[in-house]
Amino acid sequence: MSYVLGLKCRECGEKYPQKGVHVCEVCFGPLEVQYDYAAMRGKVTRESIESKPRNLWRYRDLLPINGEPKAGLSSGWTPLRRAHNLEKVLGVKELYIKDDSANYPTWSYKERVVSVAITKAIELGYDTVGCASTGNLANSVAAHAAVAGLKAFVMIPHDLEQGKVLGSLIFGPTMVRIEGNYDDVNRLCSEIADKYKWAIVNVNLRPFYTEGAKTFGFEVAEQLGWRLPKHTVCPTAGGTILPKIYKAYQEFIDLGLVADNAPKIYSAQAAGCNPVVEAIRAGHDLIKPQKPKTIAKSIAIGNPADGFYVVQAVKQSGGWGEDATDAEIVDAIKLLARTEGTWTEPAGGTTLAATIKLINSGRIPRDESICVCITGNGLKTVEVVVDQLEPPTSIPPKLDAFDALMATYQAQQAKTPAKVPAGV
């Protein structure tokens, strides 16, 4: 059964039925799915969730679908790992990595939003889906559309990393590179959705799409043993995931599934595209758009649609915002790989780098639980590290050549007694 009541504007309260609709027609505010929470009480329980398969649809009672899931049956339920090595390096007591670089099938958090959007597109009778994307979303839309037998049109900025481009093309969508930045792509897509009557997942399916991001927060809570981390650090691009993780925590609290530990949430952005962090620092609600200039292309959104709600969630929770330079981002990517064996893309590097700065500045206490949200995979963005890693040594296939190499290596080791991970 479905607990969905309909859609309601977050700004002015105008109500809408479930349909493909982008924003409130009265004030342009975002539409939020309304649920019958009273009817969920006693029915949506830890046991009811634990009895379902280990994918993101185990939280389907809190997702806006009416029938059976049509996409993403193997998506979600990504690892939440205790990061003991990173704890030692950073000098903190309890640190977790929620690792959506391992989200199937295209290795980013986008599987969550797309699984819901594609299911909804089918429910609403669309035969063509699309998106405006910085790469990860396009990958996910292309893959899930291929499985669902839908036509896919994915629109991206012209300067994306090759891994992100090929990561869509392999699934056979129609891909269009737009000569502009993501905000230009967005603007065009809003006009395309209007004209061609397609389901553009982050345009006219946005109210349903964004709800999928809650599953990231639900999983963190359940995997932590039905409790919430005290501090959650999350990257911010368009502003979808952070408010939805916070909403997920609040929904679990309200349903009595977890204790209310007053969780705090923090926004991480690249210094070259930090409109939300700037607003948090200045104490403003108003987001001043920027022209992005950063290696963290997946989060280079200068005019974040839901930036306002990121600021609200951060403020309400008592969290904060922090940014990271390109150099700090690369250092954090290496640190995460060399301590925890996770290779993330620059968005994840941004999040870890911001976490470190929040810890060092005292914003996040060292003795409380911290969750770092890793939302994408480094294999798609090799460009950012290709010149940052020591190239391998080449030798002839002779033992004496290897022995000579080892002599050099051991001499180097003798000079640096303690092994310190890079980037610290």
Next chain:
Amino acid sequence: MAVKIRIPTPLRSVTNGADMVEVQAGTVDEALKNLCAQFSGMEKRLYKQPGELNRFVNIYVNDEDIRFLNNLQTPIKDGDDISVVPAIAGG
């Protein structure tokens, strides 16, 4: 100056379905005010109060967000193209 204003789907119920409206104006603010004068119900959709747009209304002149120009006071040339664009979720 004669300028064209592109009307997005959510506002077309107000413009009787028109996706493009031509107005005379010297600034963005004048253009939008003239649009509001032509269609009842437009003003509350665009403006929170005089001189202040609703939070989620983005206005572009040709291809530039007016917040990078001179906001509502951005001057308009003959033939300029104004777009009203709702915000879009990330990707």
